[in-house]
Amino acid sequence: MKQHLQTTLLGLTILLVLSCSVVSADTTTPETSEIEYQGYEFPSDPEGQKYHRFFPRPPQGLFFYDTRGKVIANIDDTPEKETIVKILVDGGGRLEPFAGYWAQAFLLILDETEPGAPKKKAFFKLYDSGEYPLEVPAAKSIEYHSPAFVFKGPWRDAAKGNGIGCEPIDLTGDGTLDLWLDLGRAIAVISFQDGEFKVVFSRYTYPRWQPDEYVDLNNDGIYEIKIPYSIYMVDLPGLRYLQWVSLYEWDGNTYVLNNERFYANNDEFLIALLNQYNYLLIRYGRYEPYGFYLGLVYYYRGNAAMARKHLQWVIEHAEKRKYIQSDKAQDYIQAAEVLLKKLEKSKK
Numbered sequence: 001m002k003q004h005l006q007t008t009l010l011g012l013t014i015l016l017v018l019s020c021s022v023v024s025a026d027t028t029t030p031e032t033s034e035i036e037y038q039g040y041e042f043p044s045d046p047e048g049q050k051y052h053r054f055f056p057r058p059p060q061g062l063f064f065y066d067t068r069g070k071v072i073a074n075i076d077d078t079p080e081k082e083t084i085v086k087i088l089v090d091g092g093g094r095l096e097p098f099a100g101y102w103a104q105a106f107l108l109i110l111d112e113t114e115p116g117a118p119k120k121k122a123f124f125k126l127y128d129s130g131e132y133p134l135e136v137p138a139a140k141s142i143e144y145h146s147p148a149f150v151f152k153g154p155w156r157d158a159a160k161g162n163g164i165g166c167e168p169i170d171l172t173g174d175g176t177l178d179l180w181l182d183l184g185r186a187i188a189v190i191s192f193q194d195g196e197f198k199v200v201f202s203r204y205t206y207p208r209w210q211p212d213e214y215v216d217l218n219n220d221g222i223y224e225i226k227i228p229y230s231i232y233m234v235d236l237p238g239l240r241y242l243q244w245v246s247l248y249e250w251d252g253n254t255y256v257l258n259n260e261r262f263y264a265n266n267d268e269f270l271i272a273l274l275n276q277y278n279y280l281l282i283r284y285g286r287y288e289p290y291g292f293y294l295g296l297v298y299y300y301r302g303n304a305a306m307a308r309k310h311l312q313w314v315i316e317h318a319e320k321r322k323y324i325q326s327d328k329a330q331d332y333i334q335a336a337e338v339l340l341k342k343l344e345k346s347k348k
Contacts, residue, residue: 034081035168035177039069043090051085051108054120055136058089063103063132066090073168075109075177076192082121083110084179086164089134102160103132105183106139107190109197122197124190126183127159144186144204147227147246148257149296151331154204159186171214172200172250173222180214187212187227189255201248201255203227209243217261224249224261231289242276242293245269263300270297288318292332296339304343311336 040048048067058064071084089104109122125139144159146152161184168177172191178200179190189201205212210228217224224247231242247262248255263269277290295310314336318329 034073036072037069038072040067043067048085051087051110051118054108054123054138055087055106056134058134063089063134068163071166071168073177075168075179076121076197077176077195080111080113083112083118084108084166084168085110086166088164089132102127102129102157104128104134105159105164106136107164107166107179107181109190122190124197124199126164126181126188127186129157129160140199142188142199142202144188144202146204147229148259149293149335150206150229150231150244150246151328151335152206152231155185155206157185158204159183161185169214169223170221171223171225173220182212187225189225193253200250200253201225203246203248206230222250224258225255226262231293242273242290244293259296260300263297264302270301273297288314288332292336295336299339299343304346308340308343311340315340 043049043064043066045067048069049065051067051070052065055065066088067085068088069086072081073084074081075084076082085108087106087108088102089106090101104125105127107122107124107126108120111119111121120138123136123139125136125141128141144154146154161182163184165180165182167180167182169180170176171178171180171189176192178192181188181190185207186204187201188199190197191200192198193200205227206229208228208230210226212225212227214223214225216222227246227248229244229246231244245259245262246257247259249258249261273290273294277294280290291310292314295307295314298304298307298310315333318332318336
């Protein structure tokens, strides 16, 4: 009996050890386990300063290079890992040093397989305030644009936040890690495609009620990108900012807008928008910005009759009343006209 009990306890112990091992093994995916983050406490750290060799010497006291860390991960088709370095050009001549003002921001992708001799693979300029005459010819500039049907200019210092978020993740589902870059008020994605590093997504963002994010909507291993936006409205009592989402999906080469996928069956969003619109109708009468986005939602949902109704109203009234900022009225009108032409073509 005693021997049987010992055997049973031994078996239970082995099972417990094995189950713990399985749980432990599942907590870290191969992707995340192969990513290394290294930080430097001071910009004067020699390890960080060695990457400044790729830049011209800054004028004395005007600005300086600030490198606070790097990421090490395999982000291309070679077996070796790359080093990803974020370098800020700190406008020390404008404000106190380390006050968080960026004159420019860069991203270096390097091969460091040979110690002490980093070899440049790609070089991107992420941001430029335009205030300092610093030219780095080898760096490719990233251009940012507002999402479609968002009629507001970018924020001042739009591509600048408190720092650059750099996350290696396989967004495109091809088995190679991409770079998700969060610059505070702009998002960029760099992906290794056709033998080179390319910018496959770059948009201004307008964070208010929800952060920008990547999501895998159908669990196919390919991520979509959601860019939320709050449409500015005139200051009326009880009037809330209109919430809007621009959805982008991977088409095999780049990220393209596919709002139909977000709005086509999203009854919850439509009901919320109708509730706000009906409140305005009862209290203030028709309201053109709401009418435009309501027409746009119906357009995405394939309801041509309702889309025409709301978009035509915008065309007829946007310039006559003051519910749309005067410099943006033409944006709404032109967009509504384009959508109505598309509806007419679809009838034929």
